[in-house]
Amino acid sequence: MIVIKIGGSEGIDLDAVAADVASLVGSGQRLVIVHGGSHGTNTLSARLGCPPRFITSPSGHTSRRTDRATLEIFRMACAAFNMNLVERLRRLGVNAMGLSGIDGGLWVGQRKEAVRSVEDGRVVMVRDDFTGTVDRVNADLLRTLLAAGYVPVISPPGLSEKGEPINVDADRAAAATAAALGAEALLLLSNVRGLLRNFPDESTLIERVSRGEIGRASEAAQGRMKKKVLGAGEALGRGVRRVVIGDARVQSPIRGALAGAGTVFE
Amino acid sequence: MIVIKIGGSEGIDLDAVAADVASLVGSGQRLVIVHGGSHGTNTLSARLGCPPRFITSPSGHTSRRTDRATLEIFRMACAAFNMNLVERLRRLGVNAMGLSGIDGGLWVGQRKEAVRSVEDGRVVMVRDDFTGTVDRVNADLLRTLLAAGYVPVISPPGLSEKGEPINVDADRAAAATAAALGAEALLLLSNVRGLLRNFPDESTLIERVSRGEIGRASEAAQGRMKKKVLGAGEALGRGVRRVVIGDARVQSPIRGALAGAGTVFE
Structure with a gap:
């Protein structure tokens, strides 16, 4: 069983x-596919x-400000x-079947009561955000x-314990899904070569990260890559x-990443 | 097994x-719910x-003009x-799980190669429409x-035999679903009392329609009601x-309609 998260940003083929999914499924591989909707949400x-x-956030993670109107657009x-x-x-x-994290209670977690946001160098609390974890x-x-x-x-959204739809990070949701299924591998595919030592210089690709090196890898990660490294660590840990x-x-x-x-985190 | 089509127009509670679905499911009734997206498509x-x-159409049926851009909005x-x-x-x-007609090839049918449209009293052919049947x-x-x-x-859309998403009428798709499942009943619920002899006079409700009377019932039906009567006839026939x-x-x-x-067509 392999869980594959596919990004939606520009440049992705x-x-x-x-075609790679069809080839792998045809050869008997069991796959679960996860995606987000960040790029499409920006456009819509x-x-x-x-x-x-x-x-x-104060720790440098970036996430979408998801008020109720944005949640409707996001979903x-x-x-x-x-x-x-x-x-x-x-x-x-491929006998594909789409579902969101709310369908059948697929992805359930906590909605954040308050989200800490750095604005003009100060930390403010945002309380009407529909964001959470799986x-x-x-x-x-x-x-x-x-x-x-x-x-x-x-696909996101997920569902809060109280039954509200929540914006969940698809990389980390894919990690939770891979862990729950006991998947042998989790692939996080997007429009970058991988984790770069000096972003955006693609010649500085970090090829291997052991469990002990995840903290340092996280420091190298910029922007969206921080969530991927976090998800990688969570999947390995589970x-x-x-x-x-x-x-x-x-x-x-997919075959490339499998090879x-x-x-590679392992 | 009961299949329930729920309209999305204004006035529907x-x-x-x-609440009625929850009560019936709680008492052990197996239900499948179908809905469309007409009202929401107009708004969006x-x-x-x-x-x-x-x-x-020349026979008086009204349907959405669904070019590719409209299809994206519709879905x-x-x-x-x-x-x-x-x-x-x-x-x-209720352990609800949403899916569209494309998921798992749930609703497959023919895309209409050309749709006949009455414009200024003349019949013209529309060839880039993504409309079809289940x-x-x-x-x-x-x-x-x-x-x-x-x-x-x-939910719509359905899927054409060639794998294109198609706008399918949800009333008729619900009828096809009820027939395929061997449902004991199909309920088509919307923002009208039922089929009216003299639309929109709700005091002229037609309470019973036998199979032999469907042709005449169809003549009384106006606008969207024509598709419901068509769906009713298709479900009974199957x-x-x-x-x-x-x-x-x-x-x-739901309990009201079941009572x-x-x-009532039977």
Whole structure:
């Protein structure tokens, strides 16, 4: 079992990803696919006249400012990406089935009561944000679908313990999913080669990170990469043997990452 | 097994629908819920600066003009409604699971090569429309989910035989779903009392329609009601014993319709 998180940013070759999924599924590999909706949310927000806003935490993590109006846009953008990917996969003969983290209580966790945000050098508390974490994964639902021959394609939002939809980070949600399924590998594919020692210099790719080196790796990570390194650490800590942060802009991105292209955590 | 189609238009009391679903599921009734996205598509289209357009067929059926841009908006609006409904149901303890007709090849049919449209009294052919019918329902997928304890909540679009997403009428798709599952009843609930002899005079409700009377009932139907009567006839013709066109603006709309409130086809 392999869990693959696919980024939605520009430069990613979704056709190459879909072709690789079809080839692997055809050879009997069981896959679960996870994606986010960040890029699509930015585009749709702009079209709807609600420009995206972001929060930077004191520890330097960036996340979307998700008030209720943004949540509605976010989940529509996620659904649009999901249907687009399911459509492509099905045309290649993959029995894909899309679902969001709220369906069947797939991704349940805590909504953050308050989010700390650094604004003009000061820390302020944001209290009407619909952001949270995935603490429980309904692995039974995924096993039921896999056993019936479907390839699950999972999208945010998740669901809070109180039943509210929440914006959850798809990299970390993929890590939680891989851990819950006891996956042998988690691939985090996006529009970068992997973790770079000196971002954005792609010649400074870090090829291997052991568990003991994750803290240092996290310091090298910039922006969105911080969440990927965090997710990699969480997956390894919960029993996933191998996590690869790899490139989705190339041909055979999944086979490439499985062969070790990118940054391998193990 | 009961299949319930819920309209999305103004006046519908979604909380009353959800409460009734929770009560029935709690008493052991197996349900499949279907909805469309017409009202939400109109709203989102307007917000995105693409005002909705409609086609009237020579036989008087009205349908949405669905070019590719409209299809994208339509499926986002459907997904938004779906997540909203799943969210409400889950908060009431219903193990709801949303899926669209493309997921797992749930609703597959023919895309219309050309749609006949009456414009200024003349019939013209529209060839870039993504509209079609549901000819095959993946009942196995629904049975798998039902057996695992989930309540499926199904939304358009469907999928063409060539793998394109298509705008399918949710009333007729619900009829196809009820037939494929061998449902004992199909309920088509919206913001009208039922089929009216003289639309919009609600005192002229037609309470019973036998199979032999469907042709005449169809003549009384106006606008969207034509598709409901068509769906009712299709469901009866394929073995569903009872179809009720009923009111979703009232308390206990599902129990009401099951008790015969509205127009009963049998």
